[in-house]
Amino acid sequence: MKIIRATDYRDMSRKAANFLSAQVILKENCVLGLATGSTVLGIYEQLIQWYNKGDIDFSAVSTVNLDEYAGLSSEDPNSYGYYMNTNLFRHINIDPRRCHLPDGTAADLTAECLHYEELIQQLGGIDMQLLGLGENGHIGFNEPHQSFAQMTHVVELSESTRAANARFFSSEEDVPKQAVTMGVKRIMQARRILLCVSGQRKARILKEVLFGPVIPAIPGSILQMHPRLTVVADADALAEIRG
Ligand code: F6R
Numbered sequence: 001m002k003i004i005r006a007t008d009y010r011d012m013s014r015k016a017a018n019f020l021s022a023q024v025i026l027k028e029n030c031v032l033g034l035a036t037g038s039t040v041l042g043i044y045e046q047l048i049q050w051y052n053k054g055d056i057d058f059s060a061v062s063t064v065n066l067d068e069y070a071g072l073s074s075e076d077p078n079s080y081g082y083y084m085n086t087n088l089f090r091h092i093n094i095d096p097r098r099c100h101l102p103d104g105t106a107a108d109l110t111a112e113c114l115h116y117e118e119l120i121q122q123l124g125g126i127d128m129q130l131l132g133l134g135e136n137g138h139i140g141f142n143e144p145h146q147s148f149a150q151m152t153h154v155v156e157l158s159e160s161t162r163a164a165n166a167r168f169f170s171s172e173e174d175v176p177k178q179a180v181t182m183g184v185k186r187i188m189q190a191r192r193i194l195l196c197v198s199g200q201r202k203a204r205i206l207k208e209v210l211f212g213p214v215i216p217a218i219p220g221s222i223l224q225m226h227p228r229l230t231v232v233a234d235a236d237a238l239a240e241i242r243g
Contacts, residue, residue: 001210001224004232005243009198013042016130016196016232020047021056023128023192029060031120033129033187034088035140036065036080039196040132044088051092058094062123064116065101066131066140066187070154070178073105078169102152102180109180113152120152120186129190133197136160137205137218141181144217150183184222193226197233206233207240 006012020043023030034040050056065080074081081101089099100119106112120126131139136158138144143158157165157179166172187193197206209220210231223229 001226001229001231003210003238003241004230005238006232006234008234008236009042012196012198012232012234013046016040016043016194017046017050019194019230019232020128020130021050024056024058024061027127028057029062030127031062031064031123031125033126033182033190034063034065034084035130035132036067036083037132039198040130041087043130043196048088048091056092058092061094062098063089063094063100064120064123064126064182066129067179067181068102068104069176070104070109070180071176074101078174079104104176104180109154109178113154113180116152116180116182117186120182126190128192128194129187131187131193131195131220131223133195133202133206133209133220134161135164135201135205137209137220139184139187139195139220139223141179142184142187142219144219146184146216146219148184148188148216148219148222151186152180152182155179155181184219188222188226192228192230193223195220195223195229195231195233197231197237199234200236200239202233202237203239206231206237210241 068080072079102116141155162175214221
C-alpha cells in the first residue's frame with residue numbers, strides 16, 4: 001500500500017488525477033473504473049482541465065462505473081449516469097459507447113448484474129479503479145457486513161448511506177432504497193486501485209480501513225489485501241494516521 005499525503009482537497013484532486021492521467025498515457029485503451037460522489041468531483045475537474053490543454057486523450061479509453069441507483073435512468077439528475085455525463089464525459093473526447101454504468105432501470109436487476117459482469121470480462125478487466133470511501137467504510141455501495149466475496153449485485157442501502165446521500169435529493173424519502181453495485185470481489189480484481197479520501201469526517205474510518213482488522217463490518221478494510229493500492233488523502237483525512 002502506498003499512501004500519498006495531500007495538503008488539502010485541491011491537492012488531493014490534482015495528485016489523484018495525475019495517477020489516472022498516467023494510466024491513460026501508459027495504456028491509451030485502458031479500462032478505468034470510476035466513482036461518483038463529492039470526493040471525486042475535483043479529480044474530474046482536473047482531468048477536464050488537462051484534456052482542454054491537450055495533455056490527455058480519452059478517445060480509446062473505456063469506463064465502468066461502480067454503481068447506480070435502482071429505478072433511476074441517466075436522464076434523472078440524481079442518477080449516477082447523469083452525474084458522470086455532467087461532471088466528466090460530456091467535457092472530454094471519450095466515446096459515449098465506451099462509457100458504462102449498471103442500468104438501474106433494467107426490469108430484471110439480477111440479470112443486469114450478470115450482464116455487467118460479462119461486460120467487464122469482455123473489456124478485459126479494470127486497469128485502474130477509482131474509489132471514494134463512505135463514512136461507514138463502504139466502497140461502491142458495499143455496505144457493512146456484506147460478504148467480501150460478491151461480484152456485481154443488488155444492494156439494500158443502509159439508513160446511514162441514504163441519509164448521507166440525501167443532500168443530492170429533495171428529501172431523504174426520495175433516495176432510492178436499492179442500488180446495483182460492483183461487489184468487493186470485483187473491485188479487488190482491478191489491477192490497480194486508487195482510493196481517494198478527503199476531510200476530517202473520514203479520518204477515523206480511514207484509519208480503521210487501512211490499519212484495522214480486515215472485516216466485513218468495514219468493507220473498505222479488504223483493500224489492505226490488494227497488491228497495488230494507492231491511497232491519496234488530504235491532511236484532514238489523515239489526521240489520525242502518523243506520517
Ligand atoms: C459512489 C460510491 C461511493 C462513494 C462514497 C463516498 O459511486 O461508490 O462509495 O465513493 O459514498 O462519497 P463522497 O465522496 O460523496 O463522500
